[in-house]
Structure formats: structure tokens, C-alpha cells
Amino acid sequence: MILMKRLLTLVVFVNGFLWFLIPPVFANYEQAYQDYLFQFDSYRQKYSDFQVAKNEYQKFKTLTSQATALEKTKIMMTQRDQFLRSYLLVLNEKIHDANSGLTAITSNQYQRILGSEIGFLESHALTIFSIGSLEDAQDVSKELESHYKVLQVSIRQILIGLSLGQLAIMAKFYDALVVDAQNLVTQFSFTFTPQKQETINRWVLQIVNKRNFYQQKVDAIQQQNVHLNPGDYQDLDNQYNAMIRGMGEARQYLIEGISHLEEFRDSLKYAN
Amino acid sequence: MQINTDTNPPILPQNATPPVTEQALPSTPLSAALVPQKKWKLVWWLVPIGIIVFLAAGSMLVRTTKKVIEQRTTITPTPTSAVYVVNRELSNIATESAFLKFETDLASLTLGVRNVQIQNQQLLPPRMDLPLGFSR
Numbered sequence: 428m429i430l431m432k433r434l435l436t437l438v439v440f441v442n443g444f445l446w447f448l449i450p451p452v453f454a455n456y457e458q459a460y461q462d463y464l465f466q467f468d469s470y471r472q473k474y475s476d477f478q479v480a481k482n483e484y485q486k487f488k489t490l491t492s493q494a495t496a497l498e499k500t501k502i503m504m505t506q507r508d509q510f511l512r513s514y515l516l517v518l519n520e521k522i523h524d525a526n527s528g529l530t531a532i533t534s535n536q537y538q539r540i541l542g543s544e545i546g547f548l549e550s551h552a553l554t555i556f557s558i559g560s561l562e563d564a565q566d567v568s569k570e571l572e573s574h575y576k577v578l579q580v581s582i583r584q585i586l587i588g589l590s591l592g593q594l595a596i597m598a599k600f601y602d603a604l605v606v607d608a609q610n611l612v613t614q615f616s617f618t619f620t621p622q623k624q625e626t627i628n629r630w631v632l633q634i635v636n637k638r639n640f641y642q643q644k645v646d647a648i649q650q651q652n653v654h655l656n657p658g659d660y661q662d663l664d665n666q667y668n669a670m671i672r673g674m675g676e677a678r679q680y681l682i683e684g685i686s687h688l689e690e691f692r693d694s695l696k697y698a699n
Numbered sequence: 700m701q702i703n704t705d706t707n708p709p710i711l712p713q714n715a716t717p718p719v720t721e722q723a724l725p726s727t728p729l730s731a732a733l734v735p736q737k738k739w740k741l742v743w744w745l746v747p748i749g750i751i752v753f754l755a756a757g758s759m760l761v762r763t764t765k766k767v768i769e770q771r772t773t774i775t776p777t778p779t780s781a782v783y784v785v786n787r788e789l790s791n792i793a794t795e796s797a798f799l800k801f802e803t804d805l806a807s808l809t810l811g812v813r814n815v816q817i818q819n820q821q822l823l824p825p826r827m828d829l830p831l832g833f834s835r
Contacts, residue, residue: 460821467825481832500831507827514825521822561833572829582824590817597812604808607801615792674817681812688805695798697787 456520463513470503470510477503493561500564501555508552508571511578515541515548518585528592537588540581547574576663580655583667587652590674591645597681598641605634608691615695623694630691637684644677 477499484496521527522537529537551571558564612627619627648670657663792798 485834496833500833510825511827518822521819561831565831565833568829568831575827575829579824586819586822586824589819589822593815593817597808597815600804600808600811604801604804607797607804611792611797611801614797615795618791671818678812678815678817685805685809685812689809692802692805696790696793696802698790699788 456517456524459513459517459520463510463517466506466510466513470506473499473503473506497558497561497564500561501558504555504558504564504568504571505552508548508555512545512548515545515582518582518589521589522585526596527589528594528596529588533588533592537585540585544578544581547578576657576660579660579663580657583663584652584655587648587667587670587674590671591649591652594645594674594677594681597678598638598645601638601681601684604688605631605638608634608688611695627691627694630687630694633687634684634691637680637687641677641680641684644673644680648673648677 477496480492480496480499484492486492519538519541522529522534522541527534551567554567554570558567608631612631616624651666651670651673655663655666657666
């Protein structure tokens with residue numbers, strides 16, 4: 428009975444490990460995200476089983492509880508790497524999205540980063556397979572723990588990059604509208620009174636100014652993102668949140684520029 | 700017995716002090732009946748009575764004000780007057796195709812910028828507790 432149980436556990440572990448080695452192919456971001464949610468649920472379940480086995484071993488310290496704790500630990504660690512990997516694959520799909528707003532250079536850079544991190548997790552999973560004791564498990568887990576900060580920095584850099592990409596799409600649209608606006612002014616300037624021309628010129632100036640303020644804010648965030656090097660996790664969160672707030676301010680500049688565009692539109696639309 | 704019929708006041712010696720004559724108080728109804736100690740006792744009783752009267756008047760005023768406010772809030776709404784719309788004359792440009800396209804694009808951009816997600820909630824990184832916690 429015990430032998431059957433151990434055999435079943437080994438089959439489950441090896442199966443999970445083999446699935447880890449096979450790279451999943453997703454038709455789109457939604458599929459990758461659904462897989463991530465599935466891996467998350469599986470990880471939570473296995474982590475819960477690991478905690479129960481760990482508590483039992485720490486309470487009773489028997490050989491049986493130790494063996495069970497070791498099995499559950501290995502299963503959990505494998506699933507943990509699988510779960511992290513699935514999250515990185517979600518990011519990968521987002522980077523590949525045609526509407527990501529990323530430049531080709533940035534997109535390639537992020538793909539290289541993700542490829543490196545996924546490679547680390549895959550090689551880490553190989554070491555889990557050879558764990559023979561709880562001490563080995565601690566050592567293997569420490570490899571991930573020591574690398575985790577680097578992984579988190581990379582993730583946040585990519586997230587900031589993706590958000591900047593979305594803003595870049597809006598800014599591009601904004602620029603196209605400014606060109607259209609200037610063309611309209613050029614085309615119909617002969618119909619404007621001097622006062623109206625002056626009003627329109629003032630609005631165009633304001634529209635361009637807001638765009639410049641937006642660009643200054645975005646450039647500052649990009650610089651900070653490229654050189655993201657936090658001291659600890661709290662520092663990482665603080666810097667990340669500061670960049671998020673900065674992007675909110677950049678978006679606000681675009682919104683203000685748009686309101687000026689609306690005033691400009693009304694200046695053209697109405698005779699008085 | 701000899702009666703002094705001399706109406707003139709007696710002549711005092713040079714170093715004598717003149718006599719103190721008490722002037723009579725004007726007779727009022729209260730002062731004629733009161734001495735200073737009794738007056739203070741009546742004032743002492745008036746203070747708390749005055750405070751009570753003041754508080755009662757204040758609470759009545761507050762209640763009246765509340766009633767007025769409640770009445771005001773329960774007033775049924777009445778139809779408002781029509782909104783005054785400024786009729787602005789359209790310019791010649793307003794019907795041009797280039798301007799209409801500009802107007803449509805501007806509306807799309809407005810919607811797009813307001814809906815852009817600075818932080819995609821689906822992509823928030825998972826928070827994990829990594830150390831296994833086995834004591835050596």
C-alpha cells in the first residue's frame with residue numbers, strides 16, 4: 428500500500444516535470460493567461476499540501492512524515508517553477524502582441540530577458556529532480572530565492588515597458604491629430620479673421636506644449652526603468668509605484684492636450 | 700428748665716473737626732426696603748435662573764430651525780426652467796470632410812486615452828513566499 432502510494436507520487440512528480448520540459452504553444456495571450464490561472468490554482472493546492480506535510484514532520488519528526496514532507500516539497504517546488512514560467516509566458520505573449528506599442532528593439536530586448544529567465548527556471552527544475560533530502564531541497568530552493576530579486580526586477584521593467592508602450596500608441600495618435608490640425612489651419616487660414624487666427628495659434632501652441640511635457644515625463648520614466656537597481660524588495664516596490672504614478676501624470680498631460688484640441692476644434696467649427 | 704431758643708448753630712472752637720452729617724438716601728421702593736447683603740442673595744439666585752432660561756430659549760430655537768430645514772428638504776421638486784442653449788453659427792469649415800474626419804479621430808483619441816491602462820491588473824506579478832522553512 429505504502430509502495431503503491433510512493434509509486435503514484437513518483438508518477439505524478441515525473442509527469443509534472445515532463446510537462447514542464449515541453450514548451451506550451453499558445454495561439455494568443457488569452458490562452459496563455461488561462462494556463463497561468465490554471466498553474467496558479469495548482470500551485471496553491473500543492474503549496475497547501477506541502478505546508479501540511481511540513482507541519483506534520485516538524486511536529487512528529489518521524490521517518491514517514493519526513494519522507495512525505497520531502498515528496499510534497501519536491502512536487503511543490505516543481506509546480507512553483509512551472510507557475511513562474513507560465514507567468515513569464517503570459518508576459519511573452521503580451522510583448523508579441525501587435526498592439527503592444529513597443530519598438531522592435533525594446534521588444535527583442537524583453538524577449539531576450541524572458542528567454543533567459545525561463546531558461547533559469549528550466550535548469551532549476553532539473554536540479555529539483557535530483558533532490559534526495561530536505562537539506563538538498565533547502566539548498567535548491569535557495570538558488571531560486573537568491574535569483575528571485577533579479578527576476579522581479581526584470582518583470583517590473585517589462586511591465587513598465589508595456590505600459591509605456593500603451594501610452595506611446597496614444598501619443599502617436601495625438602501627433603497624427605496635431606498634424607491634421609495644422610493642415611486644417613493651413614488649408615482654411617484665408618477664412619479666418621486676425622483675431623480668430625490668433626486664438627487658433629494660441630491653442631496650437633498649448634497643444635504642442637502639453638505634448639512636450641508628456642514626452643519629458645516619459646523620457647524620465649524610461650531612464651529610471653532602464654537603470655532600475657533597487658536595494659531590496661520594498662525599494663523595488665517604491666520605485667515601481669513611483670514610475671506608475673509618473674505614467675499617470677504623463678497620461679494627464681495627454682488628456683489636457685486633448686482638451687486643448689477640443690477647444691481648437693470648436694474654434695474652427697463655429698463662426699463666433 | 701431753661702429752653703435754648705437760639706436758632707443759630709453753636710460756634711465750634713477753631714481746632715474742632717466739623718460734625719459729620721448723614722445725608723438721607725433718596726427714597727426708592729427697593730433701596731428703601733433693602734440692605735446690601737439681601738441684594739447679593741437675590742442676584743445669586745438670578746444667575747442660574749437666567750442660564751436655564753437662556754438654554755431653554757436656545758433649544759427651542761434649534762428645534763424650530765430643524766423643523767424649518769426638514770420642511771425645506773421635504774419640499775417636492777418643481778419643474779425647472781428650460782436650459783438656455785447658446786446657438787452658435789457653424790463656420791464653413793464645419794462641413795468639410797477633412798474637418799469631420801478630424802472631429803471623429805479626436806473623439807476616438809479622447810476615449811482611448813481615458814481608457815488606457817497604466818497598470819494591467821492581469822499582469823501584476825505573483826507574490827510568493829519562497830523559503831521552505833525547514834529548520835536545520
